[in-house]
Amino acid sequence: MSKELLTVLKNTTRPDYGRLSKRFDTTAAKVRELDLTVGKRYFQSKDGKGRRELRKYIIAIRHVDKLWKREDMAEISKHQVKYDQGEVELVQARDGFNIIQYSIPRKVVNKPRPYFTYQEGKY
Numbered sequence: 001m002s003k004e005l006l007t008v009l010k011n012t013t014r015p016d017y018g019r020l021s022k023r024f025d026t027t028a029a030k031v032r033e034l035d036l037t038v039g040k041r042y043f044q045s046k047d048g049k050g051r052r053e054l055r056k057y058i059i060a061i062r063h064v065d066k067l068w069k070r071e072d073m074a075e076i077s078k079h080q081v082k083y084d085q086g087e088v089e090l091v092q093a094r095d096g097f098n099i100i101q102y103s104i105p106r107k108v109v110n111k112p113r114p115y116f117t118y119q120e121g122k123y
Contacts, residue, residue: 009035036096044096054093060101064094072101077116079103084117086110 005024009015015035017028024031036044049055059079060072068076082088086109091102 005031005034006038009038048095048098050093050095050098050100050102054102054104057102057104058100059103062099064097064099068101076101080116084114085112 002024005020008020009031015031017031017035020031021028045051049058049061059075060068062068062072076090079088079090082103083090086106088103088105091104093100093102
């Protein structure tokens, strides 16, 4: 990659990977990878599992280019029900090329809030 591309990535807050890939005759995926690794736009731990203090709340991890695995979707669905019941907060974060799904228990259980499991007349 060229030094000019690195300079553009460092000086741009929200780079357009598609435009930059055409300008520098490469792929958007390569521009994004360069931006994330060299530009360090996102937090990146050594093992890709996020901040140590939040690891106990991880329910699923996936690569940014992949879909959630079937077993991860089942686990996420269980926690979506808990979210709707006011028991947990669901949060996603990024660690390098990983998307991490957290389910953090609430200190005080909230009233039900139908977001994921809304059914007409239930709430």
